[in-house]
Amino acid sequence: MNFSELLPSFGHLSLLPHIRDLAIAYAMAFVIGWNREREDRSAGLRTFPLVAIAACGFVQATETLLRHEPQGMARIIEGVITGIGFIGGGAILKGGGEVHGTATAASLWATGAMGIAVGLENYDVAAVICLFTTGTLYILSRLKR
Helix, strand or coil, X not given: CCHHHCCCCCXXXXXXXXXXXXXXXXXXXXXXXXXXXXXXXXXXXXXXXXXXXXXXXXXXXXXXXXXXXXXXXXXXXXXXXXXXXXXXXXXXXXXXXXXXXXXXXXXXXXXXXXXXXXXXXXXXXXXXXXXXXXHHHHHHHHHHC
C-alpha cells in the first residue's frame, strides 16, 4: 500500500477565493471596529472583524452543500442574523435609567450583514453597508455632541 493513499486528497480545495473573501470581510469590519475601539466601546478591534469573518465563513462553509437549495441558505443566514443579534444584545448596557451600546449593537448587526454579503460575493452590497455604517459612526456622532 502506498502511504499517499492514506492521506486525504486536497486537490479539490480552492482556498484562495475563501481567503480573499474572509480578508475583505475582515478589512471592512476593521474600519468599523476601529471607530468603536477609539470611542472605548464594549466591542472593538477584535469583535467586529471576528463577527464579519464568522458570518462570511458560515456562508462559505455551507455554499457547496446548499448550492441548489436557497431555502437552506436562507435558514443559515437567518441563524447567523439571530446569533449576531444575541452578541449585540450583550453590548447593550442599562444603568441609572440610561441605555448605552445600542449603536455598537446595531454596528455589530450591520457588520454581520456585511460578512454575509461578502460570503455571497455581493461585494457591492458589503461596500455600501460598510460605507453607511462607517459614515454613521464617524460623521453623525459629531452631530450628537
